Amino acid sequence: MQQKTKNPEQNLAGLVLDAVRHPVILVDKDNSIAYANAYAEQFFKASSSVLARNKLETFLPFGSPLLSLINQVREKPKPVNEYHVDLSSPKLGYDKLVDIFVQPLSEIPGSVVVLFQEKSMAEKLDRQMTHRGAARSVTGLASMLAHEIKNPLSGIRGAAQLLESVVGDDDRQLTRLITDETDRIVALVDRMEVFSDERPIERFPINIHTVLDHVKRLAQNGFAKNIKFVEKYDPSLPPVFANRDQLIQIFLNLVKNATEALESVKNPTITLTSSYRPGIKLSVQGRHDKVTLPMEFCVEDNGAGVPKDIQENLFDPFITSKPNGSGLGLALVAKLVNDHGGVVECDSQPGRTIFRVLLPMWRPEETEHKHSGETE
Numbered sequence: 001m002q003q004k005t006k007n008p009e010q011n012l013a014g015l016v017l018d019a020v021r022h023p024v025i026l027v028d029k030d031n032s033i034a035y036a037n038a039y040a041e042q043f044f045k046a047s048s049s050v051l052a053r054n055k056l057e058t059f060l061p062f063g064s065p066l067l068s069l070i071n072q073v074r075e076k077p078k079p080v081n082e083y084h085v086d087l088s089s090p091k092l093g094y095d096k097l098v099d100i101f102v103q104p105l106s107e108i109p110g111s112v113v114v115l116f117q118e119k120s121m122a123e124k125l126d127r128q129m130t131h132r133g134a135a136r137s138v139t140g141l142a143s144m145l146a147h148e149i150k151n152p153l154s155g156i157r158g159a160a161q162l163l164e165s166v167v168g169d170d171d172r173q174l175t176r177l178i179t180d181e182t183d184r185i186v187a188l189v190d191r192m193e194v195f196s197d198e199r200p201i202e203r204f205p206i207n208i209h210t211v212l213d214h215v216k217r218l219a220q221n222g223f224a225k226n227i228k229f230v231e232k233y234d235p236s237l238p239p240v241f242a243n244r245d246q247l248i249q250i251f252l253n254l255v256k257n258a259t260e261a262l263e264s265v266k267n268p269t270i271t272l273t274s275s276y277r278p279g280i281k282l283s284v285q286g287r288h289d290k291v292t293l294p295m296e297f298c299v300e301d302n303g304a305g306v307p308k309d310i311q312e313n314l315f316d317p318f319i320t321s322k323p324n325g326s327g328l329g330l331a332l333v334a335k336l337v338n339d340h341g342g343v344v345e346c347d348s349q350p351g352r353t354i355f356r357v358l359l360p361m362w363r364p365e366e367t368e369h370k371h372s373g374e375t376e
Contacts, residue, residue: 029110
């Protein structure tokens with residue numbers, strides 16, 4: 001595989017394929033991987049020699065639609081494309097959403113060329129824009145609710161309290177029901193008012209591990225007493241440029257969400273990780289340059305996973321799989337992460353759910369600029 005030959009045209013073809021920024025493989029009639037370019041080696045996390053000794057199904061999740069596509073192309077030698085195919089597996093990783101292009105190779109009967117176009121980053125950006133739009137929608141809704149609902153509710157509650165003093169015991173239960181339900185609605189509106197807070201964030205260089213340790217202690221002394229916590233931290237990480245209180249809110253919500261997903265699980269475990277990743281760049285409101293997001297922080301649980309029918313809209317307001325949930329916890333996480341110029345994503349399958357938060361790291365000039373602005 002990928003051996004140099006005396007044929008300069010073949011050598012040139014190999015160089016060209018290695019330069020293609022997408023995984024490309026040649027699968028022979030026995031489903032063995034006869035060729036893989038450099039990006040295919042990265043995609044399959046295996047060298048050329050290892051790939052050459054294995055069949056394609058060795059690297060794919062059980063029942064992968066790719067095998068059916070290859071057989072289809074063999075039976076009817078015509079190109080076939082399939083979009084948004086999930087190839088996530090323990091071997092390939094849990095973030096392998098791809099478009100697949102399968103092309104027959106007429107010169108070698110039974111062989112096909114497969115090109116993979118990874119969609120994970122594009123999907124993240126697209127979903128992140130959706131989350132930001134959803135947060136803006138909640139912001140407008142919160143402002144409307146605060147003005148149009150809270151004032152009438154106070155009047156309803158006051159009237160119910162007056163009635164309670166003059167009605168009999170049987171009717172008094174109804175007036176208390178009115179009061180309790182009014183208080184519940186007011187509490188919900190108060191929670192939503194957080195979304196309408198558009199004040200600039202006070203940000204400083206923060207050691208993320210002190211934040212995660214604080215969140216873990218809060219959880220273990222409260223709602224997560226029976227949960228095992230595992231820490232996988234990179235101690236060499238630089239500070240993150242963020243607001244400490246809001247970071248606590250973000251990760252407290254994620255840990256609480258994970259805890260609720262572990263209610264009926266044996267050996268419930270939450271894993272907190274921190275790492276440095278080559279980040280994507282996003283435009284942040286109030287800045288002319290794009291911000292790199294190399295700081296990755298994850299909250300992972302071994303629960304049943306997020307139902308597939310809500311995964312795409314998980315960070316939208318009022319989306320929840322919990323019978324008594326309001327659907328605002330993750331929407332608030334998306335709003336706060338967005339305010340920091342970051343990205344939050346969820347990868348979920350039965351037995352493993354990961355919430356990833358990508359944030360910008362602290363740069364000394366950020367603080368210098370802030371202080372210089374205060375003195376002017």
